[in-house]
Amino acid sequence: MTKRDYYEVLGVAKTASVDDIKKAYRKLAMQYHPDVTKEDRKVAEEKFKEVSEAYEVLADEKKRQLYDQYGHAGVNSQFQDGSFNWSDFSHQGDLRDIFGDGGLGSIFDMLFGRQQRSSGGRDMRMDLQITLEEAFRGVKRRITVPKFDKCAKCNGTGAKDGKVVSCPDCGGTGQVRMAQGRGFSQFISVMPCRRCRGTGRAPGNNCPECEGRGKIQRTSHIDVDIPAGVEPGTRLRVPGAGEAGGPGEPNGDLYVAIDVKPHNTWKREGADLYMEFPVTFAQAALGADIEIPTLDGKANVTLPSSTQSDTVFRLKGSGMPILNYSGRGDQYVKVKIKVPEKLNQEQKDLLKRFAVLEAEDRSFMGKFKKRK
Numbered sequence: 001m002t003k004r005d006y007y008e009v010l011g012v013a014k015t016a017s018v019d020d021i022k023k024a025y026r027k028l029a030m031q032y033h034p035d036v037t038k039e040d041r042k043v044a045e046e047k048f049k050e051v052s053e054a055y056e057v058l059a060d061e062k063k064r065q066l067y068d069q070y071g072h073a074g075v076n077s078q079f080q081d082g083s084f085n086w087s088d089f090s091h092q093g094d095l096r097d098i099f100g101d102g103g104l105g106s107i108f109d110m111l112f113g114r115q116q117r118s119s120g121g122r123d124m125r126m127d128l129q130i131t132l133e134e135a136f137r138g139v140k141r142r143i144t145v146p147k148f149d150k151c152a153k154c155n156g157t158g159a160k161d162g163k164v165v166s167c168p169d170c171g172g173t174g175q176v177r178m179a180q181g182r183g184f185s186q187f188i189s190v191m192p193c194r195r196c197r198g199t200g201r202a203p204g205n206n207c208p209e210c211e212g213r214g215k216i217q218r219t220s221h222i223d224v225d226i227p228a229g230v231e232p233g234t235r236l237r238v239p240g241a242g243e244a245g246g247p248g249e250p251n252g253d254l255y256v257a258i259d260v261k262p263h264n265t266w267k268r269e270g271a272d273l274y275m276e277f278p279v280t281f282a283q284a285a286l287g288a289d290i291e292i293p294t295l296d297g298k299a300n301v302t303l304p305s306s307t308q309s310d311t312v313f314r315l316k317g318s319g320m321p322i323l324n325y326s327g328r329g330d331q332y333v334k335v336k337i338k339v340p341e342k343l344n345q346e347q348k349d350l351l352k353r354f355a356v357l358e359a360e361d362r363s364f365m366g367k368f369k370k371r372k
């Protein structure tokens with residue numbers, strides 16, 4: 001199937017602003033919400049996914065650039081599995097704004113594919129908060145989650161000694177016939193066998209550990225690799241780390257939603273970092289070499305003389321790493337001139353002398369200006 005042009009999907013012009021794109025997405029998202037749409041649910045889900053993919057790309061400056069330059073081929077590498085999945089969607093916040101918390105239930109079901117998979121273990125979702133430093137370097141985290149895991153005793157088969165036989169309830173066909181009604185109105189319905197869940201294979205004897213279910217509830221430890229540059233709202237998929245399925249069924253996946261704690265020094269905006277840095281009046285007036293902290297050490301900056309408060313310096317490449325790119329964002333430093341809280345007598349005397357000189361200077365400038 002050829003993919004439609006993202007601009008066409010959202011019905012916006014190639015030159016559309018991020019705001020226009022957001023508005024278009026909002027409108028379409030409401031139109032295709034699986035609970036309120038007039039469309040067939042399956043169609044609505046596909047449309048909703050399509051507009052969300054287009055939004056994911058066009059609302060992001062870098063992805064949009066790649067798309068504008070190389071088309072779909074250019075952005076597919078930006079998605080975890082080489083094509084857009086809900087786990088790539090980074091605008092959950094926008095969905096919350098559009099639908100409110102109450103309207104999110106079916107969307108999250110969709111996002112995590114609970115309805116798309118008829119067999120196999122359930123997908124799971126975990127929230128994980130990390131620090132900005134951890135987001136900067138990347139971090140390995142061990143998370144503890146209670147879940148159904150494959151029974152180790154029977155290796156998930158549910159059978160004692162691992163012996164699986166033809167299901168005695170259905171004779172291995174996976175189907176059972178049930179007669180319903182009575183007399184002339186009797187009819188036979190065919191249903192999947194409940195014992196073997198339609199597989200036709202069942203444990204010879206039930207595993208005593210899991211009573212034939214093939215899975216056991218326990219506390220599991222899962223190591224999650226969080227890549228450097230991860231942004232808040234990023235969803236990491238750990239395939240197969242969700243709940244165990246029944247005998248012969250695949251495990252679900254685990255989705256870890258990353259949140260990054262606010263930092264006292266740096267504010268983050270995508271890959272760029274913003275900070276304020278205090279300097280003394282003397283440093284600002286005379287100029288000075290100052291050391292600015294960065295997330296991986298420090299940077300030397302030469303403050304020119306007569307630097308005003310709120311002047312912003314850009315430290316190129318001192319920001320956050322960019323996920324899936326080799327580059328880094330920038331760090332912006334806003335200079336704040338600090339008035340000393342305590343002065344000794346000598347400092348006071350000097351400042352008084354300075355004030356007198358400054359006043360003379362000002363009155364001279366005043367006369368000079370009047371004369372002009």
Ligand SMILES: [Zn+2]
Binds near residue numbers: 169173195
């Ligand atoms: Zn059966």
Ligand SMILES: [Zn+2]
Binds near residue numbers: 153158213
């Ligand atoms: Zn077992």
